[in-house]
Amino acid sequence: MDEHSPIFAIAVAAELAEMHPQTLRQYDRLGLVTPTRTAGKSRRYSMRDVNQLREISRLSGEGVSLEGIKRILELENQVTALQSRVRELESALADELLNRPGSRVFAASQHGGAVPLRHGARPQRPTAVVLWRPHG
Structure with a gap:
């Protein structure tokens, strides 16, 4: 099990994030946090989702609008993807230089x-x- 495993029902995720379950539903509708869905369409949150909810709460408490928060999260995800790509290319380059x-x-x-x-x-x-x- 890792931080991406969808294991928490909405009530548990809301409690861990110190939010109301309705807030999690709203954030899902807005695309701020997109939990995995079960076959019965129930939301399942991962630890990464819970951490993201906490970050949303922190940013909201600092006065950042939901649109601003959404943009910040998109940019953070883009940076993470780019860092991963750089690591892949560095590894490929190192392999080629050795071979x-x-x-x-x-x-x-x-x-x-x-x-x-x-x-x-x-x-x-x-x-x-x-x-x-x-x-x-």
Whole structure:
């Protein structure tokens, strides 16, 4: 079981977040916290959801509007996803550098993605950035 496991019914999640269950329903409707649904359509909250509810409560207490809170949460989720992607790319780069020292690893595509290159291959676009390790 991890922090993403949907285990709490709405009453328990509300108690853990120190909120009324109706507030959780409202936040679900607004898209601030989206719990998992059971086959019977009951809401199930994870520990991550409860922590997010607590963060919403804190921000609301500081005077941030619900729209502002929603935007903050979206940006935090985007940062988390980007950090995960950077870790993936760093790992891929490290693997390539270990497996093929001195050769080109990948080029950056026009849209920011990483395009792997074969040894000795050139990128398709002349504006691509190429990363390599010099010999010696």
